[in-house]
Amino acid sequence: MKISGSHTVRAVDAGGGTAADFAELDVRGKAAVVGLAAGVTPDEALANATKAGAGYVIAYRKTPGYWIASVKSATIPLMIATGEDGARLAGLLGTGRTVKLKLDGTPVSPYVYNVMFPQTGAVSKNQTYPLDSSTTVRQTVRYHGNRAGRIAKDTVYRYRPWQSADIETTNEVRLGTVRTEYYNVSADTRIWHAVHPDWQANRPQWNSVRTFAEAGKLPAEDWLRQVVRPATSAQYGLSARTGDQLTSGAGRTSDVSLTVRNQEGSVTSGVLKAWVSYDDGSSWKEVKVKHGKAEIRHPKKAECVSLRVLASDAAGNRIDQTVLRAYGLK
Structure with missing residues (x-):
């Protein structure tokens, strides 16, 4: 579940996220701040918060640094905070003052950057990479679906000159989306794009392997358009x-x-x-x-x-x- 638009909500300290922590706690429509107790998973804390009527959950571990978590399903937005940010927010709530949060979100991005910055020789000291009209290729891409709201699997493979295989980079894309996609200019990097109609599909629709040597704008592209027109792959000769x-x-x-x-x-x-x-x-x-x-x-x-x-x-x-x-x- 993603945040859509701009919202100002009140934050509430929900302790360790256990069912007992939410008992008698007024979190309806509010952001429940959870410092996960020992043995409590994000799934459990989210389920307890949802049952209590919370509108949002901000979860953190009581240890420094970032951490990665996922849940099986969610009907309210779940946000993961670092240990430091979570402790700071819990500290503010501990003063007894009213704490309000401004939350902004875009559930379906109107653009995406498919970029990779290869370097030859030694690693450069300057790790700043400008992305503008002189360093990128831009393309309008439309993802079609036979039913609104379906989620497809968007996969991009990147190959350097010595590579014959690559580990896929896969993201969700909501069918019915029209967005602008950017690739960085790299004369010796090959890009292969494939789209699966859903997460269970084994066979994707794919385009030909491309190399972007110059900045500019590409013709618009359609994926999974019905009726899917006949196509052939590079292996058998491109259409x-x-x-x-x-x-x-x-x-x-x-x-x-x-x-x-x-x-x-x-x-x-x-x-x-x-x-x-x-x-x-x-x-x-x-x-x-x-x-x-x-x-x-x-x-x-x-x-x-x-x-x-x-x-x-x-x-x-x-x-x-x-x-x-x-x-x-x-």
Whole structure:
């Protein structure tokens, strides 16, 4: 749960966050300040505060420094403070004075920085990196979803010249979001962007590996847009789009993956059939579907491919979807 907008709230000392600490304590709509007692987890303190009607929780450990904590779920905002800041706030509350906090939050950021600052040779003494129009590449990105509020998994991989693998950097992105994304200019760093429609999905949508050698503005980009248009990866030859024409470099043989989903996620289809047309849907030829892939062998003179897919499940749900001029052939 994230803070949205600006709020001024009263802080209340909630002790160690136990159920006994919240008994008879008026925290309704207020910020409960919790110095976690021994054996009390953030989940327990949050549950106790929520049950007592608190609007916010600020938790800290009674030891110096930062610490990292997570909870399984939250219906009110939980903030983590350092031991020093928590002790300072508890000290103010201990004086008996009314303490009010101004809390500001942006639940969905209108921008994100995907930056990495590589250095060659010795580590520079100056670790200040300016981010402005001369050092970044800017792009408007739209994340589409079939249902409002769904959370996707946004993944960025970064490769230096000697790297063939990278540990992913993954963040949540709310589908329906339009935001500005920035990359820093680095002529020898490769960037690969992939988006999973949810946290359970194993197969993402991805773009080609890119390198940003010059600052500037990139064309707008759409992710998970329905109907998801056909695409190919760099491994099989990139697709090329000019206006509303998509040309595939996959050659005369194509294996098209077909994934059936409903509002809740992937489903097992009882029937999955596919047809192909080379005359804009005037005539159709059924193609073999095996293990979720349509095996298509294009005739030599074919220039443009239209696709039709029919799927149904055991509950009687059914979809018959046609994409005319799905992609062209070289």
